[in-house]
Amino acid sequence: MIKIIPGTKDILPPESALWQKMEQISRAHFALYHFDEIRTPILEETDLFVRSIGTETGVVKKEMYTFLDKGGDSVTMRPEGTASVVRSYIEHNLERVDPIAKLYYIGPMFRYERPQKGRQRQFHQAGCELIGSDSAEADIEIIVLLYDLINKLGVKNFELQINSLGCLENENCRPRYLKTITDYLTGQKENLCGECQRKLEINPLRILDCKNEACKALAFKAPIILDFLCGDCKPHFEQLTGGLNQLEVACKINPRIVRGLDYYNRTAFEVISNDLGSQNAFAGGGRYNKLIASMGGSDKPAIGFAIGLERLMLLLAGQNTIPNKKLVYMVCLGAGVKEKARQLTRTFRAAGVVCEMDYEEKSLKAQMRRADKLGASFVVMLGDNEIAKGVASVKNMVAKSQIEVPFDQLIEHLR
């Protein structure tokens, strides 16, 4: 028997109804902030992710589903959404449409990670990208959007954490911090885990969010980037925290947020929940002011985030929010009534009544049992007698009452 690939999942009913509901709430929420949907392909040129996410990141080095297609081109199944949105933004010259682009996406992403609770190889993200403004006002809007959505979805126990990663342009900003932190960590090299000793050479910032206890302890004592922000990045961060304060968005400043993708500068944030176990971040994002220019577009600043939907679902699973559907079950007694049943169910559905019918000419008892099992609110019974009288027997499954209703009054009755 062929089995599902490790790290991927079937989303079955009734859980799929909860997914639909979560997606509907998210779409409606994004629309309130005037974001429009963008749908990009799952397959992209490998170079897109290598150049945007960064050659030294775990995602690019170890986790990408990359292969040569039959034409010999290297393609990759997208590990995240931002790079594709940026590619599309540049390719379609979207800055011509409006100086600000506000785009959202919902869809599957692929990373070859070790599967565990909350970590899959195919997972889903809902994300927003706001391109064209460096104002802290844009950061505030993006973070408020995310915060209000999480509350609207009904997540109870979460914490929003923010940081600023400064910029690379001003030598006194992140470059000075990088030098300081590298010196500090080099002095402690023998206390770092093997992986972090390697990171020291290529990406020392990532040591700050290592989960190893010894590395964590060192990270807590390390100098923090917020003390190194330049004259542009510092007030930007202060405006952001001020705006969030004013709007009563509960957040914690965490100077150890560094993010796992290389394109970030200034604002970086994550939303975590202690109900999730070790994979505790269910959303993350930040500013990426230089990415668009570095991918061949114009110099457009941007900010965005993505929510991991599987992790969100883990948080919502305990809540019985699966919508109840009102179902009408058509019971057919005998082959002679099929034609009428077929026609009636079509008119029900055209009128918006959810309807299921018997295909197999099962016994009355078997059909009633199925209607009951499916949770039908009404059963519409059709036999030769009913057809002769121009009525159907309608049983209210909740009140357990039964009456005859003329065919032309059925829809009104069922509604």
Ligand code: HAM
């Ligand atoms: P990210 O932090 O890599 O950011 O992913 C965002 C979220 O996707 C994570 O917080 C997590 O909930 C979920 N996620 C990531 N990997 C997995 C996995 N293997 N299994 C299940 N869930 C996972 C980004 O992807 C950026 N593109 C976000 C962004 C948008 N930044 C700016 N704009």
